[in-house]
Amino acid sequence: MDALVVYESMFGNTEEIAKAIAEGISTRLRTEAAEAGRAPGAVGAEVGLLVVGGPTHAFAMSRASTRRSAAQQATRPLVSAGNGVREWLATLRTSSAGLRSAAFDTRVVKPRLPGSAARGIARRLRRLGVGVLAPAQSFYVLGTEGPLVEGELERARKWGESLAASFPVTTA
Numbered sequence: 139m140d141a142l143v144v145y146e147s148m149f150g151n152t153e154e155i156a157k158a159i160a161e162g163i164s165t166r167l168r169t170e171a172a173e174a175g176r177a178p179g180a181v182g183a184e185v186g187l188l189v190v191g192g193p194t195h196a197f198a199m200s201r202a203s204t205r206r207s208a209a210q211q212a213t214r215p216l217v218s219a220g221n222g223v224r225e226w227l228a229t230l231r232t233s234s235a236g237l238r239s240a241a242f243d244t245r246v247v248k249p250r251l252p253g254s255a256a257r258g259i260a261r262r263l264r265r266l267g268v269g270v271l272a273p274a275q276s277f278y279v280l281g282t283e284g285p286l287v288e289g290e291l292e293r294a295r296k297w298g299e300s301l302a303a304s305f306p307v308t309t310a
Contacts, residue, residue, distance in 0.1 A: 139186035139305060142178075143171040146192035146200060146222035148208040151284040152244045153217050155277045156191055158291045159242065162298020163187065167305060175220040180231040186305060188232075188268065189298075190259050191242035192223040194276075197253025199224045211282060223255075227262045238271040239263045240301050242294075247278035247287050271304055272297075 141163045145156035153173070160171040167187060172178070174192070181188055192199055195208070200222045209216055241259035245251075256274035264270055277294055278287040 141167040141169040141187040143189045144177040146174040147217040149283040155294045158294035159298035162295040163302040166302035174226040183234045188239045194243045194245040194255040199255040199258045239268045240272045242275045
């Protein structure tokens with residue numbers, strides 16, 4: 139069984155979290171991390187775990203308008219310059235009834251605002267008929283462009299390990 143981690147990241151923080159999650163999952167499952175604009179449009183039967191994440195923009199998943207706003211604020215090139223997880227999920231095809239998923243987001247630690255990209259991602263995955271393995275998870279940044287709050291990468295890695303531990307099959 140394999141795992142796929144798909145992410146959208148403007149300033150690199152969500153990408154770092156996604157890679158840490160993938161590292162944790164890879165302790166038990168073959169794992170690939172892919173930026174949403176380069177992620178496969180179909181998830182085959184070999185994938186048992188799909189983890190999807192993105193930054194929280196305007197209380198939800200990003201949209202074209204919020205990505206344009208992020209690009210205007212950016213002091214360096216964006217990681218995800220094209221479509222994000224919202225668009226990827228809108229066209230996603232899956233072939234496995236046994237596929238399980240988890241969703242995550244990054245968000246500014248203060249002020250703690252309502253809304254979550256992860257909850258929206260989890261909702262979309264359920265609508266696609268994909269079972270949800272764990273509650274949506276948020277990871278925190280200190281400001282719009284980051285950096286990540288200290289300890290978040292380790293927390294992401296451990297979360298990835300816990301997701302992988304939910305599967306009885308161990309592969310290297």
